[in-house]
Amino acid sequence: MSKEIKILVVEDDDNLRFLVGQRLKSEGYRVSEANEGNKGLEMINTDKPDIVLLDWMLPGKEGSVVCEEARKAGFEGLVIMLTAKAQDVDKIDAYNFGASDYVTKPFNMDVLVAMLDSKVKFLLNTDRSEIHKFSNMEHHPNIHTLIRDGKKIELTILENRILLYFLRNPGKVISRDDLMQEVWGYNSDVNTRTLDMHIVRLRKKIEINPDNPQLLQTVRGVGYKFNGH
Template sequence: MSKDITIAVVEDDENLRFLVAHRLQAEGYKVVQTSNGNEAEELIIQQMPAVVLLDWMLPGKEGIDVCESVRKAGFENIIIMMTAKSQDVDKIDAYSYGVTDYITKPFNMDVLVAMIENKVRFFLPKNNDVYSFGNTEHHPNIHSLVRDGRKIELTILENRILLYFLQNVGKEITREQLMEVVWGYSSNVNTRTLDMHVVRLRKKIETNPDKPHYLQTVRGLGYKFVDSEEQE
């Protein structure tokens, strides 16, 4: 069954690239591939795949540099880094380069497929929906807020967090739920990191971030997004 979604596989190990590409094609994805960092950059910008599976160590240009470069060029889709490095410090650092998530080699193909399906379900914009709350509009496709005619940029993670809340207004969301949605299938990010992103998001959406009107804390559980008209 065709899913009409293109995945770029960027991996210099020929056997692994073949195995991954073959499995993804069997799952109904369209696959484009390369083994070189410089070629990958061109391929990603030209083809705009929905998902990029990007090896950390590549000839030509390292995966992390490719990631940073295509993000700067405006590529906003999913980038999953394939890496033999499993230290948490690398993972957190890589988020600052714009990596969506990680999978550590050697990985199980079923886990990779499940991770991709999770990302595609949650992160790919379905359409050009715009969400409104108070005097603010959220444009998830361009990772931005618009308030009083002024554009406020959101980070990729802030964008995801806000989108999930706006799709679930009034519902109490646990931290675990939120982390699953924001970081995905194999997340091992701690709750402090999540809370830090929520604090930053509040600074962009609240009149008084210390007394949040919209993004409220639910003690001992997580958060809730309240969209009532009490806001001036």
């Protein structure tokens, strides 16, 4: 795999930025660093990195603003937000300012590297990107999009993760705990109400009648089950 991939790390915690930078260099990535938002935005615009690891809370300009302004200036690379709390992930979706994905802190370096490697594969197009067909829809997880009867429906980062997990486990009863672990991560501090709210939103996008769901069904007292195909 070609590792001529440029990654910009924008993080104000010097220690974390150093550790992430060293690890990514050892994996063969070309790494540049910024420790605050204005500098980060300037480097995105001048260096055109392939991937930006962008801290949510930054001095100068916060991560959401950096991402939004970079997108407005035409930046098309991947932007992965680093957030301290799972709650921030809801904000990332609510603002919808163009983040591609997120990682919650504290994260495991191996997990971060594995995630980047899979993103890079997609960037380099060495594997056919994953597409799932079900009912009258196609799910394109890499671009957070659902195509239904030829129309594009945008999914939030979380809806995208939830749907992908169900599509990879069709017909299987999935507990709420497993789903939350998968979608929000291991240090998750979200509650089941938040999960249920995302399920309701997702149903509005995939079900013919969201009040009587045929695809994404509730299994009382346990969780959910997806009846694809």
